[in-house]
Amino acid sequence: MSELRLLRPGDEAALDAFLARHADTSMFLRSNVRSAGLTDRGQPMQATYVAALEGGRITGVAAHCWNGMVLVQAPEGSHAAAVAREAVRRSGRTVTGFSGPWRQVVAAREALALDAAPTAKNSRDELYVLDLARLVVPPELASGALRCRHPVAGELELLVDWRVRFAVEALGATDGPDLRQASTDDVRLQHERGTDWLLLAGAAPVSYSVFNAMLPDVVQIGGVWTPPEFRGRGYARSVVAGALLAARKQGVDRVPRAGVPDRRGLRSRPTGAVGHGANVGSAPCCRARCRKSARACCCGRRLLETRRS
Secondary structure, eight states, X not given: OOEEEEOOTTOHHHHHHHHHTTGGGOHHHHHHXXXXXXXXXXXXXXXXEEEEEETTEEEEEEEEETTSEEEEEOOSTTHHHHHHHHHHHHHOOOOOEEEEEHHHHHHHHHHTTOTTSOEEEEEEEEEEEEEGGGOOOOHHHHHTSEEEEOOOGGGHHHHHHHHHHHHHHHHOOOOSHHHHHHHHXXXXXXXXXXXXXXXXXXXXXXXXXXXXXXXXXXXXXXXXXXXXXXXXXXXXHHXXXXXXXXXXXXXXXXXXXXXXXOTTTTOSOEEEEEEEEEEEEEOOOSSTTOOOOSSBOTTSOBOOOOOOO
């Protein structure tokens, strides 16, 4: 018989031992715990973690994060539904989206009665793992015609603008003051963590990417953005390759990546599909950070809201 338990400081080793057995689909969970621990005060990278245990052994976990995302890794039985429901109940936060193995995300959404809620993104992606020993460096990057480095402070405002445009184009967000503030917070957080990368052609910034999850031997790429006026020149694959070259020098050798393998993108051969991942985001609101407790946003759209009156 399984039991559900709120994880607390001191449980990190047991949790990581479980997640390491499902490493390629647990990047966000492992990276966030490593970065922020198991305390939840609503700060960036923090979450409320609930685990299913059988005989004292963790067999599933869900985390309801500071930003509303529900992360799940619970491959056995009906644990995905149970841990997701309990994590959301304990956190008291609005659900803004889900991420994890496909079937587990489907189970978690159904358990929270959110399977019919409108979404801005609802994708089932093949998950591939790239071997960095086989990374092919784009010639322009290898020659020095393009350079990849961490941004400097004076470039962050430009990157905020890019982040806003990325959110509108790729995530279906609505432009406005709240989105700009959220984008500012995100850019600053990535910069403070040293996970942001900027590509330059000469002195001109032309593309941007981040590591949205990091471990000593694995990183995960996200938020790749090239402004429309610079597209079609291979800048996206160069900023990704430049970031991965730097990571490889620090001992990273694997990169989980969702989507169809695109050798014009990362220019590295995938080792093969290792599973299916799901990413589900709430429908765009007229305010990027709507905090209304009702099931409808200020604009009338239904939120992925789980609080009960």
